[in-house]
Amino acid sequence: MSCPYLEYKASDDGHDFDHERPYCTASGQFVSPMRADICNDRHDFHHEVDCEIYREAAGTDAPAPEPTD
Amino acid sequence: MSYEDYLTDRDVILTVAPTGGVHGKDANPNLPEQPDEIAEQVAACERLGAAIVHLHGRDEHGENDAGRLQAVNDAIRDRCDDIIIQNTTGGQSTFDARVQGIRTDPAPEMASLDMGPFNRGKHIITEHNRHNIDRLAAEMREKDIKPELECFNNGHLNEARRLVERGAIEEPYYVNLIFGHGTFTPPTPENVLNMVANLPENTEFNLLAVGRHQLPLTTLSVILGGHVRVGMEDNLYYRRGEPVEDNAQLVERTARIVDLLDCDLATPDEARERLGMN
Structure with a gap:
């Protein structure tokens, strides 16, 4: 299952392509090829686990605990 | 390889990495992605002196789609003269996807072989474990594919030595020293010197550096008797604020530097001979 924030589009405010490319609606940016593997849950990746953008948008990316002395 | 090697009359092997698996056209619209546009840019780079092309599909x-390497290889064989094809087996995909880089028909003359994992994003570690490295090395040897050992940091030199000690690869060993951010070796001249000093015996080395470090550190590689890799996989800017127009622009600059340093660029056949390829 692909990420719910993933879309394929050919343009945004700063780009105009002759083909559709992966776009992250959570970050408002086109997605790099390596991140697109995660968006599409390829190669044993799972966006719910492996994508910090999804996890932040979904509220599941708890910050690392502050070190304590 | 050393400064003494630079001082003698020698050839420099120039590898172009036109596409890679990291950037997209949203980062630089001149990045070639499809087989025909990759082949067109590579042909221009070959005319300028590139002897090896490092490819992604x-x-x-x-x-990223390793299954497209066949189409990229075919397009390059159609458009180019004699450039050595080096397919990737790297990246963050599974072994079954990455091994496609050495299962094209015909097989590539060379392939990259990552010497260990590195971090990506916040949650990713690539799965270049020893089991996968050994499987790839064995299949490359069986198919007479020359591996380029990708050393992303100095610990990976230990992994290269492990392959040497196992007899899994043949001399001369070809090591690619990688400098950049994250898990890569920090890009400083001091680290280049240290990495070169720790190479296994009978090693030819190549150097790639990411972004603005590409120009100075590849130049240093030539002076240390090494070889160079340039291209848009590693660097999308010709200089600060000026996007690269095409891969030939980076190759042309490097060819000019090599000439100014009184070296010659190796032809593909000279590269084959230097790297012990049949």
């Missing part, structure tokens, strides 16, 4: 959306 992309699908119609610009996403």
Whole structure:
């Protein structure tokens, strides 16, 4: 299952392509090829686990605990 | 290889990495992604002196797809004269996807072989474990594919030595020293010197550096008797604020530097001979 924030589009405010490319609606940016593997849950990746953008948008990316002395 | 090697009359092997698997056309619209546009840019680079091309495959959306390496290889054989094809087996995909880089028909003359994992994003570690490295090395040896050992940090030199000690690879060993951010070796001249000093015996080395470090550190590699890799996989800017127009622009600059340093660029056949390729 692909990420719910993933879309394929050919343009945004700063780009105009002759083909559709992966776009992250959570970050408002086109997605790099390596991140697109995660968006599409390829190669044993799972966006719910492996994508910090999804996890932040979904509220599941708890910050690392502050070190304590 | 050393400064003494630079001082003698020698050839420099120039590898162009035109596409890679990291950037898309959204980062630089001049990045070639599809087989024909990759081949067109590589042909121009070959005319300028590139002897090896390091290749990745992309699908119609610009996403990584090792299955497209066959089409990229075919297009390059159609458009280019004699450039050595080096397919990737690296990246963050599974072994079954990455091994496609050495299962094209015909097989590539060379392939990259990552010497260990590195971090990506916040949650990713690539799965270049020893089991996968050994499997790839064995299949490359069986198919007479020359491996380029990708050393992303100095610990990976230990892994290269492990392959040497196992007799898994043949001399001369070809090591690619990688400098950049994250898990890569920090890009400083001091680290280049240290990495070169720790190479196994009978090693030829290549150097790639990411972004603005590409120009100075590849130049240093030549002076240390090494070889160079340039291209848009590693660097999308010709200089600060000026996007690269095409891969030939980077190759032309490097060819000019090599000439100014009184070296020659190796032809593909000279590269084959130097690297012990049949």
